[in-house]
Amino acid sequence: MSALTVIAVVSLLGWVWLLLAQGMFWRTDVRLPPRAVPPAWPSVAVVVPARDEAEVLPVSLPSLLAQEYPGRAEVFLVDDGSSDGTGELARALSAERGGLPLTVTSPGEPPAGWTGKLWAVRHGVAAATAAYAPEYLLLTDADIAHEPDSLRELVAAAHGSGTDVVSQMARLRVATAWERLIVPAFVYFFAQLYPFRWIARPRGRTAAAAGGCVLIRRAAAERAGLPDSIRQAVIDDVALARAVKRSGGTVWLGLAERVDSVRPYPRLSQLWRMVSRSAYAQLRHNPLLLAGTLLGLALVYVVPPVAAVGGAVAGRWTLCAVGAVAWAVMTGTYLPMLRYYRQPLWLAPLLPFTASLYAAMTADSAVQHYRGRGAAWKGRTYAKPEREREPEGPVTTERP
Template identity: 70%
Template sequence: MSALTWIAAGSVVVWLWLLLGQGFFWRTDIRLPRAPAAGPGAPVREPGAPVGGPGAPMGGPGAAACGPGAAIGGPGTPADEQPGGWPSVAIVVPARDEAAVLPASLPSLLAQDYPGPAEIFLIDDGSSDGTGKLARELADTHGGLPLTVGSPGEPEPGWTGKLWAVRHGIALAASGHPADFLLLTDADIAHEPDSLRELVRAARAHRLDLVSQMARLRVATGWERLIVPAFVYFFAQLYPFRWVNRRRGRRAAAAGGCVLLRREAAERAGVPEAIRQAVIDDVALARAVKRSGGATWLGLADRVDSVRPYPGLGELWRMVSRSAYAQLRHNPLLLMAAVAGLAVVYLAPPVALCAGALTGRPVLLTAGAAAWALMTVTYVPMLRYYWQTLWLAPLLPLTAFLYLLMTVDSAVRHWRGRGAAWKGRTYARPSAAPGE
């Protein structure tokens, strides 16, 4: 067989593996774990299990003893009625030039229907568009949870701007009575009124140190429809949620837009200081928590949404390319491997199908069609999650080609000294940071 036929056959094998052996990454049923039913005989549900899936007894290092069939908190005790009532929460919102999105996001935090004490700390990270002033005006207009606006000044060497702002927010929150939980959420994230309550309920009921939801990104324009669902699809392929949620597993990840973190777990992991240089800060945070023995959970959101628009290809391109090369550890060999992998897995199937049809080679045509069909089938659940037409599924090779170009562009920007650029700041690779 020709080289293209071998490549197409290899692509079929890879897609069979991705379909069955990569943690069922393509499924979209990993949602916020519900509190277990109260009463004797109620099972404690494994946080990595899909909604509606079979329960499993909790375990792992640091977990309190829990007999078979016992509900968390003891027989007959609902998860939200455990001793001590509802814990306190500090909501930390790093914000840099976010005046355009704050009117759609901040009121949703102010309006949180949370039974315990909660306070918002919005950290204005050197904004030039009046972000801090607007935040105060919105708080005065809408009322709700108390809001404190702080400004940490320019980041010290070796810190990214976002983590510098998060550090300042955590310090502000700790200046009074340190909160039991920290909710780290981006300035473009809108929460339904019960979002915080359900996050805390899940963390307490399943003894989780970190609970993160992948916010549903905005999908309104043609480019957003083509690229945004694939962004989450590719992320889940790299970090299958079922693997991430294994208590003794090594895979760790989080979605930075919505992370509920126990204060004790943050202190134990030494964050944010331990990850101060991280460009992909959410994954670094989850790794630090998991390394320190914490239990983490990541899944798709139903009631947490990003309101940030990416109307054109340029905005989406910058969103992906600013961190793509950092994901590859700024390693040229990993870049070449990623480009080759994308080409074999996503681009070879349609090329093989077309070549087989034009040359009358049935083996080549069949291999290309089979790989393309498997690819399409795995993309359908994500399109349904985003309420998009299924006709976009066969276009995944085109989307993957765009991501390939974005990844290469990310490396080129890094080599030209522009690195991970975001809102006027450019971050070098961590090893280049002063004093490190």
């Protein structure tokens, strides 16, 4: 057996392992946990950090103000130094649309050691706590639109499951050719790193959340020291979930049906920045992890089609067969995500190309970091934290 065939066999075995032993990451049926109507609906504060969000706010903010929630709920939009009139627009939308009470506030520039988003979240939580000490906090981004029953369903799920954090991965916009190619794969790769079923295990080590929609008990946030304990985190949603689990709390994450991102990423350059700004932080700014990740992506995603096509061209049919089977398994695991995003299934065999793009984005993230432009977002650049208490990378060493 040639060296190329051995490599292809290793790739195939990797896909068999991913299919059977990686928390069934490829399934898309993880939706809200069992819901139950609480005896009395708890109070909720919706905290929205917003920096230069005037483009998307007319779609997202009215959906929050229109929430049909039986208990007390208020929206706290934190204008994080916007230069496009985000705060004024929010007040105008509230005056025009009505609905839930809206408070617009601004924390000023974040002090050293804080990311802008987490400093804004801290300010919003403090304002809500001073106003009426809500039992729950809904942390949601300014580009996320919610159906009218979203908050009620989230609270009912948290009550019914007894979970401290209920998070939904908003359905991202998929309209252009580049969005179709890259966005479903983004969620697929995320689920592969953080299998949703493993996250829900109370004693499991895997922890993650989706920052666009996080409902958390305020008591659990205080017990975990949030957001102060993760103030330097660029990937704040994963850091939040890890902090909650470390403090003894429970986390649930799944795909959303009625929560959508309205931010457009029509061009490849925009999608590239979205991924590359935090990819190297995901790897804890570690060159060895970067090298291992790039090699792993090549072995798992690039080897199968190369072996299948190259083996057929060269008449090496064993190599071709092994590569084709691995490619078929890969394609099959991607089909459920394409169905979830209502995309054509013929995109599934193109996953190796998309994975190659993600490898290039990850490498570029490291390059930008060493050039002093890492984790750049809306005029701010965040360097590697001086001291990282806990690694930001995935912890997926569990077994079913």
